[in-house]
Amino acid sequence: MRIVVAVGGNALIKAGQAGTWPEQLANVREIAEAVLALRAQGHEVVLTHGNGPHVGALLLQNALGEQEAAPLPLDALIAMTQGQIGYLLESAFAAVDPSVPIAVLLTRVLVDAQDDAFRNPTKPVGPFYDEDEADRRAAELGWDVAPDAGRGWRRVVPSPFPIKVLGQDNVAALLERGTVVICCGGGGIPVAITGSQVTGVAGVIDKDRCSECLAVEIDADVLVLLTGVRRVSLDFGTRWERELARLTVSDAGRGLSDGDFPVGSMGPKMESAARFVEESGGRAVITSADRLVAAVAGDDGTWVVPDAHGPSVVAKTAVTA
């Protein structure tokens, strides 16, 4: 099967970590092992990744050094995160099996320069702050800030919708040669067409939306969205929480409308999973890195399926299993 695996930025630098290189290398080791296990089973694997903590750190570094070095635009910073995280993942693969061919592709993604997102910043980047500190930075530095899924406050930047992944033919060609491809980092470098030019724009694309776009374009069979939880839940974080083993596209839409899957966290994942199933007829699963191999085998995670496959199913295992 051809599988697109999307890794959240918050899995690369976990809550409470400073984000040192050794911490990040340790965090991605498990992902590298699981992806290589899938490849050994004969699957073609593309890895995409987020960059929220990393691009936020580069924005802070930009501001700290602006007296001595010219600050770079956001699209250039996203390209930098593709390089650093691509190298991180490549290093983790090499540590597990240096013989496996890996290609890291700088990826540009087409967006609409008039996307409403440019007037309504929603994408959290960088560290978490308490509300007072976030308010102070908003007032003093002109940042937009917002709460991030109950975990604290973060700077937010515009997140335009991905229209097309540029260079996706290269991804398919490399996969056919047995290469593990790392691309669409940080949701891709957002570019827009102005006149006859294709130029970078200031935003951070959601990597789950970008991964869905790529998965459709390269005709993937499965879209895997890796995150911090083994399965998606209804009534998440309450005493009534129920993990889902299977969710129909219609129930996914209802959950999105009802607020079961919040805009800044599970929402884009559920929306992207459901869109992939609808657009491609393929399958999508949301799970954690330690469950990747079992999930692809159909034994774990929350699968999003066409309505015709039957009703949504609550997982039998306890939340703590």
Ligand SMILES: Nc1ncnc2c1ncn2[C@@H]1O[C@H](COP(=O)(O)OP(=O)(O)O)[C@@H](O)[C@H]1O
């Ligand atoms: N309904 C839900 N079911 C499970 N987890 C949820 C739900 N709603 C919110 N979450 C939280 O959202 C997180 C995923 O969002 P986030 O960490 O922003 O994504 P990413 O892994 O891409 O960085 C989960 O790890 C979980 O803590």
Ligand SMILES: NC(=O)OP(=O)(O)O
């Ligand atoms: N670009 C992006 O979606 O990053 P995160 O996964 O860190 O939110």
